[in-house]
Amino acid sequence: MLRYFFILLCIIITSAKAQNVKIIESDYVFENAPFAACHASTLVDLGKGKIMAAWFGGKQEGDKSVVIWTSLKTGKRWSAPKPVADGIVNDSTRFACWNPVLFKAIDGTLTLHYKIGPNPRAWWAVYKTSKDDGETWSDAVKLPDGYLGPIKNKPVQLTKDIILYPSSTESLDEKTWSIHLEKSDNKNNNWEKIEIDCDTFGVIQPSILTYPNGKLQLLCRSRQNVIVESWSADGGKHWSKLAATSLPNPNSGSDAVTLKDGRQLLIYNPLTAGKNWWEGRSVLKLAISKDGKTWKDIYTLENHEKGEYSYPAIIQDERGNVHLSYTAERKRIKYVKLKLLN
Template identity: 70%
Template sequence: MRIFLPIVIILFFCSNTYGQKVEILQSTPIFKQVPFEACHASTLVDLGNGKIMATWFGGKYEGSKDVVIWSAIKNGTNWSQPLEIANGIQNDTSRLACWNPVLFKAKNDILFLHYKVGLNPREWWAEYKTSVNSGKSWYKAKKLPDGFLGPIKNKPIQLADGTILYPSSTESKDEKTWNIHIEKSDANGKNWRKIKINCDTFGVIQPSILIHPKGKLQLLCRSRQNVIVESWSVDHGETWSKLKPTKLPNPNSGSDAVSLKDGRQLLVYNPLTAGKNWWEGRSVLKLAISTDGENWKDIYTLENHLQGEYSYPAIIQDQNGNIHISYTAERKKITYMEIRLVRSP
């Protein structure tokens, strides 16, 4: 098991793999004592002024009616006590589980919280909340237009013209078909439309969007085929290539990626293949880097165990260039890390 130093201590361990130093500035669970038994699917957003917000779902177990969306904010080195910010209460006698929150701060400073409500991922629907004061308060939840799900696990991106692209996916009710697609809105989260993608024979969900030069975009997806699958767009996300496999293994587990300010790409993923049980293959979690989205090199190991689940990462870069990562640890904790990349001589 990883041993975490107290949150007030900055770690100065550096990994120097492939000529790239990974400096760990902070490594800690986001919370210690909480009123829920299980948690999963964290997301991060940079609020500015050194503040990072995290949200996740938590309750008795995944899919339980008491599962709600929780949030905490890091100010400096300390995380606030988690607070409930969204739930699946329908009326006085009915409530449903919440799933997969995704935070996104638009260029107009509106903070979006996207999440799902429903019995399971085959029958859920999309709701969202907005905040104009960096999450201090939230407007009442709204549903997305019929047929739209918004971001399924990973963060949207916003193009230069203000358009927001949401990495989305669907699962059929018979559980046989998984497909990804892109959803698109204007800068205010209005006027939604859907962009189809040829998924070929792959079963794929939960894409991440990476930004490349000259309007080129890339999707990296979770798959049932023991490999991360990709698609490319050369027209700012209006059309996409047919899916093809990358060289990266994937045990049918969520990953996340981010495009850095210097043009490089980072990916957090489980580098193993699937086992007999759904959680097998999620015991190792790594950070990889690429300059072109095609050739990836592992530069740091976040978790390395013979068994256990360390999965569903989120990764962002803040305004100062530091990188923030969160992920599920054994469904009991959300682990958080702040790192800095330093090129070695």
């Protein structure tokens, strides 16, 4: 009798957890890829039910064959992957492409940020723009020296003329990781850098969350087995010294979005790092918070003993639906559309 009561209790608890999230769609952006490996997806809402995804793909991460690919979702179908940017420098020199980030500004300009270079310590930042939602793209433009733009996660547009970019650097000797912010106007001009006190943390790839009255929060990947945060009370001009959150993380990329109702939604790997770099990336969860301090896991997207399900992207569309994507075993990009029920 006690055994059946325990089973019933588990069913009730599982059902209660499932009621937080309704999965509307769950599939892969592509099945038969024209590349061997892929990683680092990004999403943008183009309006009218259209979602664009981008990622890098080629022989393997860092290989000069790696280029930026895009696919457009109209209805429930994704278009075939299309290469839109490469790392060709001249007739004899070519490098890998890295970490695309899609962003649509208030004026309708779609920007594709990405990196070119031999590795994350020596890469440089470029971007392309589109006035027709990615049907055609401009030539690549290199950012001013010393600027890297968004490293992995999407920027936020604070005002008509201020776009804030979550950025970071990795030192050439690989010992130092540090985050900073960059900002530009809505024409990708007038770049400025905002420094942040990283204390003793090794951090990269921040996400930006927004709150009322100019309050902002950063959530960062770290080498310390925890997601690290910083806060601003003046619209991003000044930031607090980095501090650890209560969220475990195995030195793996995460992403977060501020929802239309003011809550914060985080997608992340909730384990700690293993001996090898990919260990700890076999579980992927969604967590939610009202204040950015207390987080609650509300849905498990992946739960495996081993494997890599990582580097997520998350956005909310104009209709309130949440869209997310992530790397699935470096072979495909998984896509999920969902709605929060409470």
